[in-house]
Amino acid sequence: MAAGSVRRPAGRRLALLLVGLLTVVGWAGAQGRAPAAALEVPVEQVVVGDEGYAVTAGPGDRLERFPVEVLGVLHDGGNGFPLVLVRADGPFIERTGGVAAGMSGSPVYLATEHGDALLGAIGYVFPNADHRVALVTPIADMRAADRGWPPARVEVPGYGEAVPVATPVLLSGVSTRAAALLEPLFGDARVTPLPVQLSGTAPADADAAFRLEPGSAIAVSLISGDVQVSAVGTVTAVEDGRLLAFGHPFLGSGAVALPFVPAYVTAIVPSSEVPFKLANVGARVLGTIEQDRPTALAGRLDREPPTVAVSLSLLGSAGEQRYAYRVAADERLYPVLVATGALQLIDRALGATDGGFAELAWEITLRGGERVNLLEQVNHPSDIALAAAQLAGGPLAVLAANRYRGADVERVSLNVRLDDRQRVASLEEAVLESEEVAAGDAAHVHLRLQPHRERAVVRTVTVPLPSDLAGEVTLLIRGGAVPRATGDLELDEKEIDAPRTFGELLDALRSRVQASELVVEAVTEDGELRRLLRAPFPFVVTGHERVELSVLPAEDADAPLGAEPQRDAEQDGGATDGTDGR
Template structure:
């Protein structure tokens, strides 16, 4: 570290499955086991090349992994420098990459830079120019952008600050090329430069335990949150144990930032740029741009470079042995502290299929606290899909428990039981209800909350049954039941409400009677008598809403309520099998109604639909 410090004073998101037919068509060719020229030994923490010394025509050599774990060389030539091209005070070095004689790196991506190369170190005369981290992701192109070493190495000295919510500040991922440089790049590329500017290379994000449809849904949520990732099916990895082996990253080797382990292992793959003492640098751009973070850090093994004409070529890799913890996620890259394992939060799900008798308990351990709500939902989905083994209609009961600590280290526990029915995807609603609960707890503005554990138990069946509010009748005092659009009553009057519930696809009806007393001192007020089923709408109507769990700033949610208020709200919220009869009253002069009476009547099955009767209280 001391040597690196002395040198630094010089410094001035595509759901791809692995179907046999797809892999056969997209694996890069030729399938080279290694380059003809072995890479020379490099200083793992070299001195940087000052950007002021970088001129067009400067040549160097990069290192990255195509297959397995051994870095392979590729050639780099500087085309120019974009002052402030990455950000204010952060230049971008524009380069052209090519294969060395006998090498097969660039041709694996169809002749262009591919996702997963992010962080690939580039050396000039034994010094570190920077890392290949930007490219034209819309088409294969050998033209790319290098994050200067002069901007990456200061991350080694950055202090650890309180973690920020992922994506709280959006970063522009596209860098426009000046017209003169664009013409130069076009002539060198022997083709028109793709429209748009250089973009930071998306991070190949592998997700284990999920079907292609679930991966695509995760991708939609990541897109809504502004995360630059290419989600695809991947392999699982158990959470590292304290006594387990620790690997040592090497420059040009595979680097994975691990968000979760277990059933749903979520890991972003890139390349290690430098290793300086007990720290490492990677990617050359952010993963989630979340500042001070806590992700797992591991090496990995590359299986192949997958050519995808729709989303661009990307590296398919497995998660290898742990090396430490990613503690900084910044504009210029990731920083890892080596030899330190991340704290993880266990998400344990037990799913039982009442139709088939199958049951399974699964565990996912989440290393990235900011992504706990979203990953908890997908951990539940993974186990639901394993046990229910279909995406379709049905019923489910669920019981979740969330434990954590609040201000002063005081422990708390929140739990809730509910029922569910869906004609579309019965697994999704209990899974995302859990995500909503976790998000509500960690994203309120009142107190800092640390979640220590999440459990979900659910019974699911394909036998769909549900009640629908078919008719609402009201009797005033001792009068007869009628189905009026409105009633006029005296304050203190008792209303009898008879609700007819119709069973799904059945002639069977159920009549439920309840009473509501109009409060005294409400003379002159007006409002509505509302009869509604608890399952009025799904937790998430659109996939894009999942971006709220990955980045709260992506949605206009108001979660500033006190922590006690959030906990009370979660505990007291209506259940999906409730029939709620509510009287809402307010001034005649406005529509600001408030609930003055409410009765909840639990039913055997979930209830949907609603009925309304206007209410006018006499003066």
């Protein structure tokens, strides 16, 4: 519907706010182009029957204009700001099947005697209902961008529940399986990434011709490089080097620093739940989204935010493969984003979902130049790629959640060694050679371990006892990645040498227990927890056991109990190599 063909109801005057010329560039003479001079409609002056149009990018990046009519105003939807109920119409909406995911942020204009005036942006739709009906977030509330939190659902009498227009997470080079790792990021957001789908990468020369204006599509980039993850929405306004988009939150993270890039709509797919856009994503950073607020995303043009550089090396039967990608430098996001990229690339290397063993080595560089190196292992019976990817984000999650200071992660170098064999053994039994041992000497513990589909192995580990340890002691024996099983024991401290500073936290990461280690800890009569032994094994150790030991004062022992050489034997009587603590 052309702007000149829209008329307001006769006899009604509308107060308008002239906000000046929008700083936009666009297609001169294009059919769907938004007005050059923007009048704003105060929502208090909107009445049922007002007519206008919305603008959004359609297939081929043509700006499409479609008619809208006001059906009602929700002055108090429980979300802290009003919403305007509209019905969309016209040939374009008929072709798309209704208001689509990816149209969030599409500017809506009403016709007045002074010209077309900006009402706000499409922000909510009604899944599994009339897809022509939508809710508009007022432009004044988008500009505030810091008011009350919008509800997950808004109840509209006669129409049911509305939810924010689903922001499709358009994925290039990443599987739906890997995208599932992103779900925790949306757990508290008022937006559901619906649907998760594959997209493409725009040709390199496309970005040079991209023009940013109201109605054009943009992608907020979470991961770029050999893996890409972006959320596509629509620009509402561009003015004075600032941008407003989406008409609702993305992740709802408040202050952020996320790059946004061009998006190129290739198709709009009708759906019984919510229609959705498909888009290719560009590479040129247009600016930074700085606020992810209840009513809008707000950003600044020509400013590129910091990111975390990730290099991933995979070593397996096919040799070494190297990849690189960048993730948003937001500690609320980068642990999951690093894991998501790792899963996609490990899947690509393996070419199948199967069990196996992986050893991961990290070098994490902080912005101050400090480095954290650590090693860990994991085994999984059916999906080693997923297990390794989830582990990949673990140290970053520890850094992100620390209570001492910002970690300021700058680079992550991750080397993953993959083995399709099951390298795991369960701890089946632990027996003390002697139930009474003198303090300062050593206890010998015979262990029976069951490797995967191999003969059981019996090993003896020598556990040194501190000279100040005495009385009845419980020895807890477990694999390094197995949670401590204390049963009915009451512990004075549940963590050994808990870090008290950021530096101590880094040291704890560097020296943390590995899954391929056997850990022996003592619980004293007073509930004190002390670690006595970490013994490396050539496989991941699972399971736990406990034994009761009487530790005698050294002067009460009949004879000194010297440490004996470690003895190893397979169940059938053969010998194996010894294993001792480090």
